[in-house]
Amino acid sequence: MKVNGKQTNSRFCIICGMENELGVKAPFYNLEDGSVATIFSFKPEHQSYPGRAHGGLISTMLDELMGRTLWVNEPESYGVTTTMSVTFRKPVPYSVKIKGRAVMTFNSKLGFSAKGEIYDMDGNLLAQGSAKYLKLSPSQIAGGEHVEDDMCYNLPDGVTDIDFPEMKI
Numbered sequence: 001m002k003v004n005g006k007q008t009n010s011r012f013c014i015i016c017g018m019e020n021e022l023g024v025k026a027p028f029y030n031l032e033d034g035s036v037a038t039i040f041s042f043k044p045e046h047q048s049y050p051g052r053a054h055g056g057l058i059s060t061m062l063d064e065l066m067g068r069t070l071w072v073n074e075p076e077s078y079g080v081t082t083t084m085s086v087t088f089r090k091p092v093p094y095s096v097k098i099k100g101r102a103v104m105t106f107n108s109k110l111g112f113s114a115k116g117e118i119y120d121m122d123g124n125l126l127a128q129g130s131a132k133y134l135k136l137s138p139s140q141i142a143g144g145e146h147v148e149d150d151m152c153y154n155l156p157d158g159v160t161d162i163d164f165p166e167m168k169i
Contacts, residue, residue, distance in 0.1 A: 002032040003160050007071055009153035014057070015064040018153045022046075024061065027157060028068050035103040036068045037162045042094035053092040058118065061100060062086055062129040066114035069104035070133065078141055079112060079133035086129040090120075097121055101164050111135055115167070123165045 007028040009016040017023040026040035040061070048054035063081055070079050092098065102116030112135070117128045 001035075001037070001162055001164055003029045003037075003162060004032055005030045006154070006156065006159070007036070007068060007075075009155060010150045011152065012150070013064070015061055018155070024057075026061070026064070027155070027159070028065070029159060029162065030072050031101075031162065033103075034072055035101050036065060036072060037099065037101045037164065038065060039097055039099045039159070039162065041097050042092065044094055046094055051091070051093060053094045055086075055088060058088065058092050058127050059084065059086045059129065062102070062116045062118065062127065063131060065100045065102040066116040066129065066131045067133055069102050069114040070107075070112055070135070072104070073107075077135055078138055079135050080141060082111070082132045082134050084129060084131040086127060088127050090124065090126045092118060092126045093120075098126065099162065099164070101162075101167065103167065105130075109135070117167055119165070123163075125165075125168055128168060 009018050011019045015024050026038045029037045042053040046053050046057045100118045102114050104114045106113040113132045115130045118126045
């Protein structure tokens, strides 16, 4: 699937923060069909059981991925998670590349919904989720802190295509 653009990364987010030593540092891409994708690796520090990433971080990655679907068409808007459901299909390894994709399923003035999936590089479904988000202003989210100032990294990497199977949810 063709990449239409790359989203920015933050300073300290556990998923996309470029200055977070324990962070995943995942890149996020807008795809031609309106979905959002990432290719990333969990670190050994993200372990649950040996060889497996922690379910909480898998859920966090899905949350980030699904939440970023808002930025495909509303890059100046922000959302916070209100509900989320995750299903774990297979163990998610660390120290290897894996990929994720999410698509918005509903959008209104006040909120939006999305669904997302994480795959291994062979296209096997590892985890999937759905979530609802409330749209809030940066001041409502961070109480006067400049949320938009934290999203300061725009790091081109030359990724032009990402292959995905048809989404299951």
